[in-house]
Amino acid sequence: MSEHDDAGRGDESADGRESRGQRTRLALQNAALRLLEGDKSFSSLSLREVAREAGVVPTAFYRHFADMKELGLTLVDETMHTLRDALQAARAQSRENTLGDAVASLARQVQTQHLHFCFIARELYGGRSAMRQAIRHEIDLFVRELALDLSRHKETENWSAEDLQMMASMLINILIATAEQMLEAPTRRPQAENAVIETAEKQLRLIALAAPHWKSAGR
Amino acid sequence: MSEHDDAGRGDESADGRESRGQRTRLALQNAALRLLEGDKSFSSLSLREVAREAGVVPTAFYRHFADMKELGLTLVDETMHTLRDALQAARAQSRENTLGDAVASLARQVQTQHLHFCFIARELYGGRSAMRQAIRHEIDLFVRELALDLSRHKETENWSAEDLQMMASMLINILIATAEQMLEAPTRRPQAENAVIETAEKQLRLIALAAPHWKSAGR
């Protein structure tokens, strides 16, 4: 044990290639995501099913995760990190350009990160409590970030913190609902997809219209 | 066989009390809803589990449903019928009174129809494809009904059919998201519930604010 702390090695990933262990771990994660692409939800996925899809024997699973629940929470973590980057890109778009560009950017993300969005959308509502709460928490972070963004816009600069939060959560709701609808009609035709995108754009535009009139009406 | 069509009897429920068969059938349905109240989703529910909760032997299940899928679709049908009535009541409220009353009415419905809302919210996103599509279809009907309602309001009377649809689906989205959030924090405290309701109210009010300005801006 005492001979282990002589050098600053420690981190195995610095060694160039990813180790054999890491490869199987990733294979398990990707196998689970692949299996979730279709009809199934994570809670109806079996350990043996995932191992089979990953091309390893069931017992190998335990070298990497204590149980399916741990795999699930790992997937939430990694996936939400990916989505956070995606939404950050979309937010950057909307700051510099039009709302339409922001929606188009989101649509592109949904297409390229298809597996990740499938997983999150299913588990946000359908999953077990632990996973649902983990996702909710990440979404709350999104909402807070977006609220901060909004506070720097001229139309909403002197809104109360509460109202900014309300506005942000409504916008995120629209994004979630839109992503869901895009996932629902994948194989049919791109025409349906465009209709969904167009509707989302209109909804965002309508809300943008209301912003300058808020507080002046109301109570 | 020929002696069966002599009288106009036929319908067994006209006999006063519900028959023994109907009682067990309802027991199975309610058992499933009860089991879904917690963490689980319908697809992770087993036939034996439902029979056990209903107090019958597993094989008795087959007297009433071909399999779990049939039970699921039956539950969707019945539950959506219940919810349709609930939303119709909420719509009537909003026509005659304020938006706040409409939201309060929805909140009351969520509390009294708690089990039904739990079931639908879970299965809308987390369920198997057949069930998800059945629910989506019913929600589409809600949206269409609401769009028709909107077309009779003065602020939106000369909007295009497309725009009415867009508006209606946004309103329904808010209702769904609000119901979901109310289900999420049930045991904690009523304070959280009130915050959710207040937010929903504000969101609806904000959209109402935008309505008169639509089309005058836009492209």
Add this chain to the structure above:
DNA sequence: TGTACATCAGTGAACGCGCGTTCACTGATGTAC
């Protein structure tokens, strides 16, 4: 560079369990006379 050894990722047999579904059955409910 080459050999000896330690570590650890992946193997395969085995277990007990709850599952969906079948079958022949029992006994209660409803009907005909």
Add this chain to the structure above:
DNA sequence: TGTACATCAGTGAACGCGCGTTCACTGATGTAC
């Protein structure tokens, strides 16, 4: 009202299956000298 019979909801034993998890193992990867 009373008896004989048909219908049909619910029973209980049995089946084969995939599951999660255990265990002792093998053999590849990495380390020390």
